[in-house]
Amino acid sequence: MDGANLTRGDALRVESISKAFGGLKVFHDVNFTMPAGGLLGVIGPNGAGKTTMINIISGRLPPSSGRVMLGDTRVDSQPVYSNAGRGLVRSFQQTATFNDNSIEDNLLSAIRFSGKDRSVLERLAVLLEKFGLVENWRRDANLLPYGLQKMLGLTMALATEPRMLLLDEPAAGLEKSERGNIDDYIAFAQTEFNCGVLLVEHDMDLIKRLCPQVIVLDGGKLIAEGAPGEVLARKDVIDAYLGGSDEEDDHAQHS
Amino acid sequence: MEGFIATGLIGISLGSQYTLLALGFTLIFGILGVVNFAHGGFYVMGGYVAYYCSAVLGLPYVVALLIALAATFVLGWLFEVLILERVIDDHQATLMVTMGFYLVLATGILVIFGAESPEFSFPISGVWRVGDVYFPYANMVVLGACLAAIVFVFWLVYRTNVGRSLRAMAEDRTVASALGMPTKILFPFAFALATGLAGLTGALVTPILALAPHVGDPVLAFSFLTVILGGLGSVTGATIAAFIVGLIEAYAAVYLGGSKGALTLFVLVLVILVIRPQGLMGKEVRRA
Numbered sequence: 001m002d003g004a005n006l007t008r009g010d011a012l013r014v015e016s017i018s019k020a021f022g023g024l025k026v027f028h029d030v031n032f033t034m035p036a037g038g039l040l041g042v043i044g045p046n047g048a049g050k051t052t053m054i055n056i057i058s059g060r061l062p063p064s065s066g067r068v069m070l071g072d073t074r075v076d077s078q079p080v081y082s083n084a085g086r087g088l089v090r091s092f093q094q095t096a097t098f099n100d101n102s103i104e105d106n107l108l109s110a111i112r113f114s115g116k117d118r119s120v121l122e123r124l125a126v127l128l129e130k131f132g133l134v135e136n137w138r139r140d141a142n143l144l145p146y147g148l149q150k151m152l153g154l155t156m157a158l159a160t161e162p163r164m165l166l167l168d169e170p171a172a173g174l175e176k177s178e179r180g181n182i183d184d185y186i187a188f189a190q191t192e193f194n195c196g197v198l199l200v201e202h203d204m205d206l207i208k209r210l211c212p213q214v215i216v217l218d219g220g221k222l223i224a225e226g227a228p229g230e231v232l233a234r235k236d237v238i239d240a241y242l243g244g245s246d247e248e249d250d251h252a253q254h255s
Numbered sequence: 256m257e258g259f260i261a262t263g264l265i266g267i268s269l270g271s272q273y274t275l276l277a278l279g280f281t282l283i284f285g286i287l288g289v290v291n292f293a294h295g296g297f298y299v300m301g302g303y304v305a306y307y308c309s310a311v312l313g314l315p316y317v318v319a320l321l322i323a324l325a326a327t328f329v330l331g332w333l334f335e336v337l338i339l340e341r342v343i344d345d346h347q348a349t350l351m352v353t354m355g356f357y358l359v360l361a362t363g364i365l366v367i368f369g370a371e372s373p374e375f376s377f378p379i380s381g382v383w384r385v386g387d388v389y390f391p392y393a394n395m396v397v398l399g400a401c402l403a404a405i406v407f408v409f410w411l412v413y414r415t416n417v418g419r420s421l422r423a424m425a426e427d428r429t430v431a432s433a434l435g436m437p438t439k440i441l442f443p444f445a446f447a448l449a450t451g452l453a454g455l456t457g458a459l460v461t462p463i464l465a466l467a468p469h470v471g472d473p474v475l476a477f478s479f480l481t482v483i484l485g486g487l488g489s490v491t492g493a494t495i496a497a498f499i500v501g502l503i504e505a506y507a508a509v510y511l512g513g514s515k516g517a518l519t520l521f522v523l524v525l526v527i528l529v530i531r532p533q534g535l536m537g538k539e540v541r542r543a
Contacts, residue, residue: 081437112416
Protein backbone atom coordinates (compact mmCIF):
# COMPACT_ATOMS: atom_id res chain seq x y z
CA MET A 1 0.00 0.00 0.00
CA ASP A 2 1.04 3.63 -0.47
CA GLY A 3 0.85 3.98 3.29
CA ALA A 4 4.26 2.38 3.57
CA ASN A 5 5.79 5.33 1.72
CA LEU A 6 4.56 7.81 4.26
CA THR A 7 6.76 8.69 7.15
CA ARG A 8 5.22 8.49 10.55
CA GLY A 9 2.73 11.26 11.21
CA ASP A 10 2.64 13.35 8.07
CA ALA A 11 1.27 16.83 8.12
CA LEU A 12 -2.31 17.24 7.00
CA ARG A 13 -2.92 20.22 4.76
CA VAL A 14 -6.41 21.40 3.87
CA GLU A 15 -5.96 23.71 0.88
CA SER A 16 -8.71 26.07 -0.30
CA ILE A 17 -11.53 23.66 0.25
CA SER A 18 -14.93 24.76 -0.97
CA LYS A 19 -18.01 22.60 -0.96
CA ALA A 20 -21.50 23.24 -2.26
CA PHE A 21 -24.51 20.96 -2.26
CA GLY A 22 -26.50 22.29 -5.19
CA GLY A 23 -26.85 25.99 -4.45
CA LEU A 24 -26.07 25.55 -0.75
CA LYS A 25 -22.47 26.53 -0.02
CA VAL A 26 -21.10 24.62 2.95
CA PHE A 27 -17.49 25.81 2.74
CA HIS A 28 -15.75 28.79 1.25
CA ASP A 29 -12.04 28.55 0.77
CA VAL A 30 -11.09 26.84 4.02
CA ASN A 31 -7.34 26.48 4.66
CA PHE A 32 -5.48 25.00 7.58
CA THR A 33 -2.47 22.85 8.29
CA MET A 34 -1.99 20.34 11.00
CA PRO A 35 1.61 19.48 11.88
CA ALA A 36 2.83 15.89 11.96
CA GLY A 37 1.68 14.09 15.06
CA GLY A 38 -0.17 17.21 16.20
CA LEU A 39 -3.48 17.73 17.91
CA LEU A 40 -5.88 20.26 16.44
CA GLY A 41 -9.32 21.07 17.80
CA VAL A 42 -12.14 22.00 15.44
CA ILE A 43 -15.06 23.86 16.95
CA GLY A 44 -18.07 25.73 15.65
CA PRO A 45 -21.83 25.91 16.10
CA ASN A 46 -24.14 23.18 14.82
CA GLY A 47 -24.30 23.30 11.04
CA ALA A 48 -20.89 24.96 10.77
CA GLY A 49 -19.73 22.06 8.60
CA LYS A 50 -17.51 20.19 11.05
CA THR A 51 -18.71 16.70 10.13
CA THR A 52 -18.70 17.66 6.45
CA MET A 53 -15.05 18.64 6.91
CA ILE A 54 -14.28 15.16 8.25
CA ASN A 55 -16.23 13.62 5.38
CA ILE A 56 -14.15 15.57 2.87
CA ILE A 57 -10.78 14.84 4.48
CA SER A 58 -11.58 11.11 4.80
CA GLY A 59 -12.67 10.92 1.15
CA ARG A 60 -16.34 10.20 1.75
CA LEU A 61 -17.39 13.46 0.05
CA PRO A 62 -15.46 15.11 -2.77
CA PRO A 63 -14.83 18.85 -2.35
CA SER A 64 -16.20 21.21 -5.00
CA SER A 65 -12.73 22.73 -5.27
CA GLY A 66 -9.45 22.68 -3.39
CA ARG A 67 -7.55 19.66 -2.12
CA VAL A 68 -6.47 17.81 1.00
CA MET A 69 -2.91 16.52 1.31
CA LEU A 70 -1.52 14.02 3.79
CA GLY A 71 2.22 14.38 3.38
CA ASP A 72 2.74 14.18 -0.37
CA THR A 73 -0.42 12.19 -1.01
CA ARG A 74 -3.65 13.72 -2.13
CA VAL A 75 -6.41 12.17 -0.04
CA ASP A 76 -9.61 14.00 -0.95
CA SER A 77 -11.89 12.22 -3.44
CA GLN A 78 -10.10 8.93 -2.74
CA PRO A 79 -12.10 5.91 -1.57
CA VAL A 80 -12.50 5.98 2.21
CA TYR A 81 -10.95 2.52 2.55
CA SER A 82 -7.87 3.55 0.55
CA ASN A 83 -7.32 6.47 2.90
CA ALA A 84 -7.84 4.15 5.86
CA GLY A 85 -5.12 1.97 4.32
CA ARG A 86 -2.86 5.05 4.28
CA GLY A 87 -3.47 5.47 8.00
CA LEU A 88 -6.04 8.26 7.70
CA VAL A 89 -8.87 6.92 9.84
CA ARG A 90 -12.03 8.57 11.08
CA SER A 91 -14.40 7.91 13.95
CA PHE A 92 -18.13 8.54 14.03
CA GLN A 93 -20.38 10.68 16.21
CA GLN A 94 -22.69 7.74 16.78
CA THR A 95 -21.60 4.34 17.99
CA ALA A 96 -19.77 2.57 15.20
CA THR A 97 -19.56 -1.12 15.99
CA PHE A 98 -20.87 -4.31 14.43
CA ASN A 99 -23.96 -5.53 16.28
CA ASP A 100 -24.26 -9.17 17.34
CA ASN A 101 -20.47 -9.34 17.38
CA SER A 102 -18.46 -9.56 20.58
CA ILE A 103 -15.94 -6.91 21.55
CA GLU A 104 -13.22 -9.32 20.54
CA ASP A 105 -14.77 -9.93 17.09
CA ASN A 106 -15.29 -6.22 16.55
CA LEU A 107 -11.63 -5.52 17.25
CA LEU A 108 -10.55 -8.47 15.09
CA SER A 109 -12.70 -7.13 12.25
CA ALA A 110 -11.00 -3.75 12.49
CA ILE A 111 -7.60 -5.49 12.48
CA ARG A 112 -8.52 -7.69 9.52
CA PHE A 113 -10.02 -4.91 7.38
CA SER A 114 -6.90 -2.82 7.85
CA GLY A 115 -4.61 -5.76 7.08
CA LYS A 116 -2.92 -5.70 10.49
CA ASP A 117 -2.37 -8.66 12.80
CA ARG A 118 -3.47 -9.63 16.27
CA SER A 119 -0.35 -8.25 17.92
CA VAL A 120 -2.10 -4.85 17.80
CA LEU A 121 -4.28 -6.11 20.63
CA GLU A 122 -1.21 -6.28 22.88
CA ARG A 123 -0.39 -2.68 22.06
CA LEU A 124 -3.93 -1.76 22.99
CA ALA A 125 -4.07 -3.85 26.16
CA VAL A 126 -3.68 -0.93 28.57
CA LEU A 127 -6.50 0.96 26.91
CA LEU A 128 -8.79 -2.07 26.71
CA GLU A 129 -8.29 -2.66 30.41
CA LYS A 130 -8.82 0.99 31.33
CA PHE A 131 -12.07 1.36 29.39
CA GLY A 132 -13.55 -1.83 30.85
CA LEU A 133 -13.61 -3.57 27.48
CA VAL A 134 -11.62 -6.57 28.69
CA GLU A 135 -14.15 -7.55 31.33
CA ASN A 136 -16.88 -7.58 28.64
CA TRP A 137 -14.65 -9.26 26.08
CA ARG A 138 -17.21 -11.78 24.80
CA ARG A 139 -20.35 -9.69 25.10
CA ASP A 140 -22.07 -8.50 21.95
CA ALA A 141 -21.40 -4.85 21.20
CA ASN A 142 -25.07 -3.90 20.97
CA LEU A 143 -25.67 -5.15 24.53
CA LEU A 144 -23.05 -2.83 26.00
CA PRO A 145 -23.85 0.51 27.65
CA TYR A 146 -23.63 3.45 25.25
CA GLY A 147 -20.39 4.75 26.69
CA LEU A 148 -18.66 1.40 26.24
CA GLN A 149 -19.95 1.05 22.68
CA LYS A 150 -18.53 4.43 21.90
CA MET A 151 -15.12 3.60 23.41
CA LEU A 152 -15.12 0.31 21.50
CA GLY A 153 -15.73 2.16 18.23
CA LEU A 154 -12.86 4.53 19.00
CA THR A 155 -10.56 1.69 20.00
CA MET A 156 -11.41 -0.10 16.74
CA ALA A 157 -10.20 2.98 14.86
CA LEU A 158 -6.95 2.74 16.82
CA ALA A 159 -6.66 -0.99 16.10
CA THR A 160 -5.98 -0.08 12.46
CA GLU A 161 -2.72 1.57 13.66
CA PRO A 162 -3.58 4.97 12.18
CA ARG A 163 -1.17 7.82 11.47
CA MET A 164 -3.87 10.44 11.51
CA LEU A 165 -7.17 10.18 13.38
CA LEU A 166 -10.21 12.25 12.54
CA LEU A 167 -12.41 12.18 15.64
CA ASP A 168 -16.00 13.32 15.18
CA GLU A 169 -17.28 14.37 18.62
CA PRO A 170 -15.82 11.47 20.59
CA ALA A 171 -17.29 12.78 23.86
CA ALA A 172 -20.83 13.25 22.52
CA GLY A 173 -23.30 11.19 24.52
CA LEU A 174 -20.77 10.26 27.19
CA GLU A 175 -21.48 10.90 30.86
CA LYS A 176 -19.35 13.61 32.44
CA SER A 177 -17.63 10.88 34.44
CA GLU A 178 -16.74 8.97 31.28
CA ARG A 179 -15.19 11.88 29.42
CA GLY A 180 -11.81 11.33 31.00
CA ASN A 181 -11.60 8.26 28.79
CA ILE A 182 -11.31 10.57 25.79
CA ASP A 183 -8.28 12.29 27.37
CA ASP A 184 -6.67 8.90 27.91
CA TYR A 185 -7.55 7.76 24.44
CA ILE A 186 -6.05 10.79 22.69
CA ALA A 187 -2.94 10.76 24.85
CA PHE A 188 -2.49 7.05 24.08
CA ALA A 189 -2.97 7.57 20.34
CA GLN A 190 -0.31 10.26 20.34
CA THR A 191 2.28 8.54 22.51
CA GLU A 192 1.83 4.89 21.53
CA PHE A 193 0.98 5.36 17.84
CA ASN A 194 2.64 8.72 17.20
CA CYS A 195 -0.62 9.63 15.65
CA GLY A 196 -1.94 13.04 14.63
CA VAL A 197 -5.43 13.85 15.92
CA LEU A 198 -8.03 16.18 14.44
CA LEU A 199 -10.62 16.60 17.17
CA VAL A 200 -14.09 17.88 16.36
CA GLU A 201 -15.79 18.46 19.70
CA HIS A 202 -18.48 20.45 21.47
CA ASP A 203 -17.15 19.84 24.96
CA MET A 204 -15.22 23.09 25.52
CA ASP A 205 -13.60 21.83 28.72
CA LEU A 206 -12.16 18.93 26.77
CA ILE A 207 -10.95 21.21 23.99
CA LYS A 208 -9.31 23.59 26.45
CA ARG A 209 -7.74 20.70 28.34
CA LEU A 210 -6.26 18.91 25.38
CA CYS A 211 -5.77 21.10 22.36
CA PRO A 212 -2.82 23.45 22.00
CA GLN A 213 -4.46 24.81 18.82
CA VAL A 214 -8.03 25.16 17.64
CA ILE A 215 -9.76 26.40 14.53
CA VAL A 216 -13.28 27.80 14.54
CA LEU A 217 -15.68 27.15 11.69
CA ASP A 218 -18.82 29.20 11.25
CA GLY A 219 -21.13 29.23 8.27
CA GLY A 220 -18.58 27.35 6.20
CA LYS A 221 -15.74 29.80 6.87
CA LEU A 222 -12.72 29.50 9.07
CA ILE A 223 -13.20 32.52 11.32
CA ALA A 224 -10.40 32.05 13.86
CA GLU A 225 -7.41 29.93 14.75
CA GLY A 226 -5.00 29.89 17.64
CA ALA A 227 -4.68 28.73 21.23
CA PRO A 228 -8.09 27.90 22.71
CA GLY A 229 -7.74 30.45 25.52
CA GLU A 230 -7.22 33.32 23.08
CA VAL A 231 -9.63 32.14 20.42
CA LEU A 232 -12.49 31.54 22.80
CA ALA A 233 -12.05 35.01 24.25
CA ARG A 234 -12.49 36.67 20.86
CA LYS A 235 -15.74 38.54 20.48
CA ASP A 236 -16.55 37.29 16.97
CA VAL A 237 -16.08 33.71 18.13
CA ILE A 238 -18.28 34.24 21.14
CA ASP A 239 -20.96 35.84 18.97
CA ALA A 240 -20.78 33.13 16.36
CA TYR A 241 -20.58 30.14 18.54
CA LEU A 242 -21.06 30.39 22.21
CA GLY A 243 -23.94 32.79 22.53
CA GLY A 244 -24.13 31.91 26.21
CA SER A 245 -21.97 29.83 28.50
CA ASP A 246 -20.24 26.59 27.47
CA GLU A 247 -22.52 24.66 29.70
CA GLU A 248 -25.73 25.80 28.03
CA ASP A 249 -24.42 25.03 24.62
CA ASP A 250 -23.36 21.61 25.77
CA HIS A 251 -26.85 20.88 26.97
CA ALA A 252 -28.46 22.19 23.82
CA GLN A 253 -26.22 19.90 21.81
CA HIS A 254 -27.25 16.75 23.58
CA SER A 255 -30.88 17.37 24.35
CA MET B 256 -49.84 -40.95 4.14
CA GLU B 257 -47.69 -41.68 1.08
CA GLY B 258 -49.14 -38.66 -0.62
CA PHE B 259 -48.31 -36.61 2.44
CA ILE B 260 -44.65 -37.70 2.37
CA ALA B 261 -44.32 -37.20 -1.38
CA THR B 262 -45.82 -33.72 -1.08
CA GLY B 263 -43.38 -32.96 1.72
CA LEU B 264 -40.48 -33.96 -0.53
CA ILE B 265 -41.77 -31.66 -3.25
CA GLY B 266 -42.12 -28.90 -0.68
CA ILE B 267 -38.54 -29.37 0.50
CA SER B 268 -37.39 -29.44 -3.09
CA LEU B 269 -39.22 -26.18 -3.82
CA GLY B 270 -37.90 -24.75 -0.58
CA SER B 271 -34.31 -25.46 -1.57
CA GLN B 272 -34.83 -23.68 -4.90
CA TYR B 273 -36.42 -20.68 -3.22
CA THR B 274 -33.57 -20.64 -0.73
CA LEU B 275 -30.95 -20.26 -3.46
CA LEU B 276 -32.92 -17.45 -5.05
CA ALA B 277 -33.70 -15.75 -1.75
CA LEU B 278 -30.11 -16.02 -0.47
CA GLY B 279 -28.85 -14.02 -3.42
CA PHE B 280 -31.66 -11.51 -3.12
CA THR B 281 -31.13 -11.00 0.61
CA LEU B 282 -27.33 -10.77 0.26
CA ILE B 283 -27.69 -7.96 -2.25
CA PHE B 284 -30.19 -6.15 -0.07
CA GLY B 285 -28.24 -6.66 3.14
CA ILE B 286 -24.83 -5.75 1.77
CA LEU B 287 -25.50 -3.17 -0.92
CA GLY B 288 -28.86 -1.89 0.32
CA VAL B 289 -30.24 -2.55 -3.14
CA VAL B 290 -33.51 -4.29 -4.01
CA ASN B 291 -32.48 -6.14 -7.14
CA PHE B 292 -35.41 -6.16 -9.55
CA ALA B 293 -33.19 -7.86 -12.12
CA HIS B 294 -32.90 -11.00 -9.95
CA GLY B 295 -35.40 -12.96 -12.02
CA GLY B 296 -33.57 -11.91 -15.17
CA PHE B 297 -30.42 -13.71 -14.06
CA TYR B 298 -32.51 -16.81 -13.32
CA VAL B 299 -33.91 -16.74 -16.87
CA MET B 300 -30.47 -16.09 -18.31
CA GLY B 301 -29.04 -19.06 -16.37
CA GLY B 302 -31.78 -21.23 -17.85
CA TYR B 303 -31.13 -20.10 -21.42
CA VAL B 304 -27.36 -20.37 -21.15
CA ALA B 305 -27.71 -23.92 -19.85
CA TYR B 306 -30.24 -24.69 -22.58
CA TYR B 307 -27.98 -23.29 -25.30
CA CYS B 308 -24.90 -25.14 -24.03
CA SER B 309 -26.57 -28.50 -23.54
CA ALA B 310 -29.38 -28.64 -26.13
CA VAL B 311 -27.80 -26.60 -28.93
CA LEU B 312 -24.05 -27.07 -28.45
CA GLY B 313 -24.44 -30.59 -27.09
CA LEU B 314 -22.24 -30.09 -24.01
CA PRO B 315 -22.81 -32.31 -20.96
CA TYR B 316 -25.45 -30.89 -18.64
CA VAL B 317 -23.01 -30.50 -15.73
CA VAL B 318 -20.73 -28.37 -17.93
CA ALA B 319 -23.75 -26.35 -19.05
CA LEU B 320 -24.61 -25.72 -15.38
CA LEU B 321 -21.13 -24.45 -14.64
CA ILE B 322 -21.13 -22.19 -17.69
CA ALA B 323 -24.53 -20.79 -16.69
CA LEU B 324 -23.18 -20.11 -13.19
CA ALA B 325 -20.04 -18.45 -14.57
CA ALA B 326 -21.93 -16.37 -17.16
CA THR B 327 -24.44 -14.97 -14.66
CA PHE B 328 -21.64 -14.36 -12.13
CA VAL B 329 -19.61 -12.38 -14.69
CA LEU B 330 -22.60 -10.43 -15.98
CA GLY B 331 -23.61 -9.57 -12.40
CA TRP B 332 -20.06 -8.37 -11.67
CA LEU B 333 -19.99 -6.19 -14.78
CA PHE B 334 -23.46 -4.80 -14.13
CA GLU B 335 -22.48 -3.82 -10.58
CA VAL B 336 -19.18 -2.21 -11.57
CA LEU B 337 -20.29 -0.48 -14.75
CA ILE B 338 -23.82 0.63 -13.88
CA LEU B 339 -25.05 0.01 -10.35
CA GLU B 340 -21.93 1.38 -8.63
CA ARG B 341 -22.57 4.83 -10.12
CA VAL B 342 -25.93 5.17 -8.42
CA ILE B 343 -25.38 2.94 -5.39
CA ASP B 344 -26.25 5.61 -2.79
CA ASP B 345 -29.51 6.61 -4.47
CA HIS B 346 -32.27 4.14 -3.57
CA GLN B 347 -34.68 5.24 -6.27
CA ALA B 348 -32.01 5.12 -8.94
CA THR B 349 -31.01 1.55 -7.98
CA LEU B 350 -34.66 0.49 -8.30
CA MET B 351 -34.92 2.05 -11.75
CA VAL B 352 -31.59 0.71 -12.93
CA THR B 353 -32.18 -2.88 -11.81
CA MET B 354 -35.72 -2.89 -13.16
CA GLY B 355 -34.51 -1.46 -16.46
CA PHE B 356 -31.78 -4.07 -16.62
CA TYR B 357 -34.36 -6.81 -16.09
CA LEU B 358 -36.36 -5.51 -19.06
CA VAL B 359 -33.23 -5.39 -21.19
CA LEU B 360 -32.27 -8.95 -20.21
CA ALA B 361 -35.76 -10.41 -20.75
CA THR B 362 -36.25 -8.58 -24.04
CA GLY B 363 -32.78 -9.54 -25.23
CA ILE B 364 -33.60 -13.20 -24.59
CA LEU B 365 -36.93 -12.76 -26.37
CA VAL B 366 -35.17 -11.29 -29.42
CA ILE B 367 -32.48 -13.98 -29.52
CA PHE B 368 -34.48 -17.09 -28.65
CA GLY B 369 -38.05 -16.12 -29.52
CA ALA B 370 -41.14 -16.16 -27.34
CA GLU B 371 -41.79 -19.88 -27.46
CA SER B 372 -40.47 -22.24 -24.82
CA PRO B 373 -37.47 -24.11 -26.17
CA GLU B 374 -37.19 -27.89 -25.95
CA PHE B 375 -35.14 -28.23 -22.77
CA SER B 376 -35.69 -31.20 -20.52
CA PHE B 377 -33.72 -32.61 -17.64
CA PRO B 378 -31.13 -35.17 -18.80
CA ILE B 379 -32.16 -37.71 -16.15
CA SER B 380 -35.60 -39.26 -16.23
CA GLY B 381 -37.21 -41.94 -14.11
CA VAL B 382 -38.88 -41.99 -10.76
CA TRP B 383 -37.62 -43.16 -7.41
CA ARG B 384 -40.18 -45.26 -5.65
CA VAL B 385 -40.32 -46.54 -2.09
CA GLY B 386 -43.59 -48.22 -1.25
CA ASP B 387 -46.14 -45.81 -2.61
CA VAL B 388 -43.93 -42.72 -2.36
CA TYR B 389 -42.85 -41.42 -5.77
CA PHE B 390 -40.12 -38.85 -6.29
CA PRO B 391 -38.64 -38.09 -9.74
CA TYR B 392 -34.87 -38.53 -10.01
CA ALA B 393 -34.64 -35.11 -11.65
CA ASN B 394 -36.11 -33.46 -8.56
CA MET B 395 -33.76 -35.45 -6.39
CA VAL B 396 -30.71 -34.23 -8.32
CA VAL B 397 -31.96 -30.65 -8.21
CA LEU B 398 -32.61 -30.97 -4.48
CA GLY B 399 -29.11 -32.35 -3.91
CA ALA B 400 -27.47 -29.63 -5.99
CA CYS B 401 -29.46 -26.87 -4.27
CA LEU B 402 -28.65 -28.21 -0.81
CA ALA B 403 -24.96 -28.37 -1.72
CA ALA B 404 -25.07 -24.77 -2.96
CA ILE B 405 -26.86 -23.67 0.23
CA VAL B 406 -24.22 -25.36 2.38
CA PHE B 407 -21.52 -23.64 0.32
CA VAL B 408 -23.13 -20.21 0.81
CA PHE B 409 -23.47 -20.75 4.56
CA TRP B 410 -19.88 -21.92 4.77
CA LEU B 411 -18.74 -18.87 2.81
CA VAL B 412 -20.78 -16.40 4.83
CA TYR B 413 -20.16 -17.82 8.31
CA ARG B 414 -16.80 -19.60 8.14
CA THR B 415 -14.52 -17.56 5.93
CA ASN B 416 -12.91 -14.14 6.18
CA VAL B 417 -14.66 -13.06 3.01
CA GLY B 418 -17.96 -13.97 4.66
CA ARG B 419 -17.06 -12.11 7.85
CA SER B 420 -16.29 -9.08 5.72
CA LEU B 421 -19.57 -9.44 3.84
CA ARG B 422 -21.51 -9.66 7.08
CA ALA B 423 -19.69 -6.65 8.49
CA MET B 424 -20.63 -4.72 5.37
CA ALA B 425 -24.24 -5.79 5.76
CA GLU B 426 -24.10 -4.60 9.36
CA ASP B 427 -22.54 -1.21 8.63
CA ARG B 428 -20.71 -0.58 5.39
CA THR B 429 -19.80 2.99 6.32
CA VAL B 430 -17.93 1.83 9.38
CA ALA B 431 -16.43 -1.16 7.57
CA SER B 432 -14.97 0.99 4.80
CA ALA B 433 -13.77 3.56 7.33
CA LEU B 434 -11.70 0.78 8.89
CA GLY B 435 -10.19 -0.08 5.51
CA MET B 436 -12.50 -2.71 4.00
CA PRO B 437 -12.24 -2.53 0.19
CA THR B 438 -15.88 -2.03 -0.73
CA LYS B 439 -15.01 -1.55 -4.41
CA ILE B 440 -14.04 -5.23 -4.58
CA LEU B 441 -16.54 -6.72 -2.17
CA PHE B 442 -19.63 -4.96 -3.55
CA PRO B 443 -19.30 -6.45 -7.05
CA PHE B 444 -18.28 -9.80 -5.55
CA ALA B 445 -21.41 -9.95 -3.40
CA PHE B 446 -23.58 -8.92 -6.33
CA ALA B 447 -21.98 -11.44 -8.67
CA LEU B 448 -22.30 -14.21 -6.08
CA ALA B 449 -26.02 -13.47 -5.82
CA THR B 450 -26.63 -13.32 -9.56
CA GLY B 451 -24.54 -16.46 -10.03
CA LEU B 452 -26.78 -18.27 -7.54
CA ALA B 453 -29.86 -17.06 -9.43
CA GLY B 454 -28.34 -18.23 -12.71
CA LEU B 455 -27.43 -21.61 -11.25
CA THR B 456 -30.96 -22.02 -9.91
CA GLY B 457 -32.37 -21.14 -13.32
CA ALA B 458 -30.11 -23.67 -15.02
CA LEU B 459 -31.14 -26.38 -12.53
CA VAL B 460 -34.84 -25.68 -12.31
CA THR B 461 -36.04 -24.49 -15.72
CA PRO B 462 -35.66 -27.93 -17.36
CA ILE B 463 -38.12 -29.30 -14.77
CA LEU B 464 -40.50 -26.35 -14.60
CA ALA B 465 -40.54 -24.17 -17.69
CA LEU B 466 -38.20 -22.04 -19.73
CA ALA B 467 -39.50 -18.93 -21.47
CA PRO B 468 -38.35 -15.29 -21.55
CA HIS B 469 -40.88 -14.19 -18.94
CA VAL B 470 -40.37 -16.88 -16.27
CA GLY B 471 -38.33 -14.42 -14.22
CA ASP B 472 -41.42 -12.49 -13.08
CA PRO B 473 -42.69 -15.01 -10.53
CA VAL B 474 -39.08 -15.63 -9.44
CA LEU B 475 -38.76 -11.99 -8.41
CA ALA B 476 -42.12 -12.14 -6.65
CA PHE B 477 -41.22 -15.28 -4.69
CA SER B 478 -37.75 -14.02 -3.82
CA PHE B 479 -39.29 -10.82 -2.52
CA LEU B 480 -41.93 -12.67 -0.55
CA THR B 481 -39.41 -15.07 0.98
CA VAL B 482 -36.93 -12.38 1.92
CA ILE B 483 -39.58 -10.15 3.51
CA LEU B 484 -40.95 -13.12 5.43
CA GLY B 485 -37.47 -14.10 6.62
CA GLY B 486 -36.47 -10.55 7.51
CA LEU B 487 -34.73 -8.29 5.00
CA GLY B 488 -31.02 -8.95 4.85
CA SER B 489 -31.07 -12.07 7.06
CA VAL B 490 -29.42 -15.14 5.53
CA THR B 491 -30.82 -17.58 8.09
CA GLY B 492 -34.25 -15.96 7.96
CA ALA B 493 -34.37 -16.24 4.17
CA THR B 494 -33.48 -19.93 4.36
CA ILE B 495 -36.13 -20.75 6.95
CA ALA B 496 -38.74 -18.68 5.13
CA ALA B 497 -37.92 -20.31 1.78
CA PHE B 498 -38.59 -23.79 3.18
CA ILE B 499 -41.80 -22.59 4.86
CA VAL B 500 -42.97 -21.09 1.57
CA GLY B 501 -42.02 -24.24 -0.37
CA LEU B 502 -43.83 -26.56 2.04
CA ILE B 503 -46.96 -24.39 2.26
CA GLU B 504 -47.05 -24.10 -1.51
CA ALA B 505 -46.71 -27.86 -2.02
CA TYR B 506 -49.29 -28.90 0.58
CA ALA B 507 -51.75 -26.17 -0.35
CA ALA B 508 -51.47 -27.07 -4.02
CA VAL B 509 -52.12 -30.76 -3.37
CA TYR B 510 -54.78 -30.52 -0.69
CA LEU B 511 -56.47 -27.26 -1.60
CA GLY B 512 -55.80 -27.02 -5.29
CA GLY B 513 -54.26 -24.44 -7.64
CA SER B 514 -55.30 -20.90 -6.88
CA LYS B 515 -56.33 -21.66 -3.30
CA GLY B 516 -52.73 -22.77 -2.69
CA ALA B 517 -51.30 -19.40 -3.63
CA LEU B 518 -54.05 -17.66 -1.66
CA THR B 519 -53.23 -19.70 1.46
CA LEU B 520 -49.57 -18.82 1.10
CA PHE B 521 -50.17 -15.09 0.84
CA VAL B 522 -52.68 -15.07 3.70
CA LEU B 523 -50.27 -16.96 5.97
CA VAL B 524 -47.42 -14.63 5.10
CA LEU B 525 -49.69 -11.67 5.75
CA VAL B 526 -50.61 -13.05 9.18
CA ILE B 527 -46.96 -13.66 10.08
CA LEU B 528 -46.06 -10.13 9.04
CA VAL B 529 -48.89 -8.64 11.09
CA ILE B 530 -47.47 -10.42 14.14
CA ARG B 531 -43.81 -9.85 13.26
CA PRO B 532 -43.51 -6.91 10.85
CA GLN B 533 -39.72 -7.22 10.78
CA GLY B 534 -39.97 -10.81 9.48
CA LEU B 535 -38.97 -14.05 11.17
CA MET B 536 -35.31 -13.21 11.75
CA GLY B 537 -35.31 -9.51 10.91
CA LYS B 538 -34.20 -6.87 13.33
CA GLU B 539 -36.36 -4.03 14.47
CA VAL B 540 -35.13 -0.85 12.93
CA ARG B 541 -33.56 1.44 15.46
CA ARG B 542 -32.95 5.02 14.60
CA ALA B 543 -30.19 7.01 16.20
